[in-house]
Amino acid sequence: MEKNIPYALPWIEEEEIDEVVAALRSNWLSKGPRTVEFEKQFANYVGSDYALALNSATAGLHLSQLAVGIGPGDEVITTPYTFVATANTILHTGAKPVFVDIDPVTFNMDPALIESKITNKTKAIIPVHFAGYPVDMDPVMEIARKYNLYVIEDAAHAVYTMYKGRMVGSIGDLTNFSFYATKNLVTGEGGMVTTNNEELADKIRVMSLHGMSKNAWNRYSDKGSWFYEVEYPGFKYNMTDIQAALGLVQLRKLEKLQQIREEYAMMYNEALKEFEGLTLPYYDHINRHAWHLYVIRLKDNYFTIDRAQFIEELKERGIGTSVHFIPVHLHPYYQKLGFKYGDYPLAEKAYEAAISIPLYPKMTKEEVERVIEAVFDVANTYKR
Numbered sequence: 295m296e297k298n299i300p301y302a303l304p305w306i307e308e309e310e311i312d313e314v315v316a317a318l319r320s321n322w323l324s325k326g327p328r329t330v331e332f333e334k335q336f337a338n339y340v341g342s343d344y345a346l347a348l349n350s351a352t353a354g355l356h357l358s359q360l361a362v363g364i365g366p367g368d369e370v371i372t373t374p375y376t377f378v379a380t381a382n383t384i385l386h387t388g389a390k391p392v393f394v395d396i397d398p399v400t401f402n403m404d405p406a407l408i409e410s411k412i413t414n415k416t417k418a419i420i421p422v423h424f425a426g427y428p429v430d431m432d433p434v435m436e437i438a439r440k441y442n443l444y445v446i447e448d449a450a451h452a453v454y455t456m457y458k459g460r461m462v463g464s465i466g467d468l469t470n471f472s473f474y475a476t477k478n479l480v481t482g483e484g485g486m487v488t489t490n491n492e493e494l495a496d497k498i499r500v501m502s503l504h505g506m507s508k509n510a511w512n513r514y515s516d517k518g519s520w521f522y523e524v525e526y527p528g529f530k531y532n533m534t535d536i537q538a539a540l541g542l543v544q545l546r547k548l549e550k551l552q553q554i555r556e557e558y559a560m561m562y563n564e565a566l567k568e569f570e571g572l573t574l575p576y577y578d579h580i581n582r583h584a585w586h587l588y589v590i591r592l593k594d595n596y597f598t599i600d601r602a603q604f605i606e607e608l609k610e611r612g613i614g615t616s617v618h619f620i621p622v623h624l625h626p627y628y629q630k631l632g633f634k635y636g637d638y639p640l641a642e643k644a645y646e647a648a649i650s651i652p653l654y655p656k657m658t659k660e661e662v663e664r665v666i667e668a669v670f671d672v673a674n675t676y677k678r
């Protein structure tokens with residue numbers, strides 16, 4: 295029996311383990327010198343002036359919105375085709391999420407639909423770079439400038455993404471990355487907010503540590519003092535040095551890991567394009583795709599089985615898969631808010647046909663071949 299191929303696995307080597315052990319031996323377990331160094335290197339990597347390490351992208355999305363003053367009565371425009379955290383954080387601020395449907399080719403928010411959703415309550419736009427392919431940011435930025443809105447990016451999939459030669463993380467007002475266990479760069483749990491705005495960076499730093507005027511890490515170092523003042527009832531959202539130890543090592547090897555992702559994505563593209571019943575992910579040579587996900591879509595009326603059965607068949611052949619995403623407005627809580635099936639038909643259609651197949655550097659080429667064979671086998675067996 296061949297081993298099952300899981301849907302996702304992290305890339306952890308002895309180096310990561312050694313660096314975590316070194317962090318533990320240093321006695322700095324919370325935010326300390328490694329976190330500060332990770333922030334510095336990450337800002338440098340994306341080309342932003344500031345980077346703040348947090349315990350998740352969700353925390354970053356929440357603080358980004360609070361930092362620009364979003365609260366009850368406000369509206370924030372985003373996509374329904376995302377992980378629910380994007381929209382949940384809008385609710386956490388007391389504001390109302392306003393969704394725009396997607397571009398059916400890239401599955402990113404369609405910038406042409408944004409303007410019609412702007413009201414005098416709109417405060418920000420949250421684009422999500424789905425799967426690691428960038429949202430068309432030029433029109434988004436233009437609309438934001440015209441209506442005086444903030445652009446807060448959800449770059450959970452986009453740690454390597456470039457939009458027209460510019461790194462994601464250096465484009466919008468605030469950009470949020472995720473280092474969750476399945477993402478391209480992992481710290482177990484973790485996130486980073488990048489910005490060029492000093493005032494917003496300061497606010498987020500303070501809000502991430504109880505609202506205290508000085509970092510706890512200054513507080514306990516030789517330079518620090520016991521005194522602090524609370525200017526705001528902040529949160530406990532900081533990263534720890536144990537996480538940053540992982541992040542520092544992962545950042546050094548990101549380029550290498552991304553090369554493997556790209557190579558595997560191209561293997562899938564080459565092989566799977568032979569089968570007309572599948573729509574493959576869009577990419578081009580203008581933007582740099584981070585290949586966080588490889589999402590295939592089943593064409594209508596092409597198979598005798600539905601998407602759920604297709605997933606079961608792959609599972610029987612030892613292939614783990616996932617689905618990105620259940621559109622936010624279809625979740626029971628959002629239905630209670632008044633959203634309903636049919637509101638965003640393109641996102642719904644994309645969801646109903648989507649299967650994310652395994653794509654991560656830890657896979658071997660033989661495993662990529664096995665996934666291809668399994669997809670072909672299921673597709674051919676259940677062709678109409």
Ligand SMILES: *Cc1c(COP(=O)(O)O)cnc(C)c1O
Nearest residue numbers: 350351352377379450472473474
């Ligand atoms: C993973 C993910 C998040 C949340 O990231 P965390 O670091 O787990 O909070 C937000 N948005 C999208 C699109 C994601 O995929």
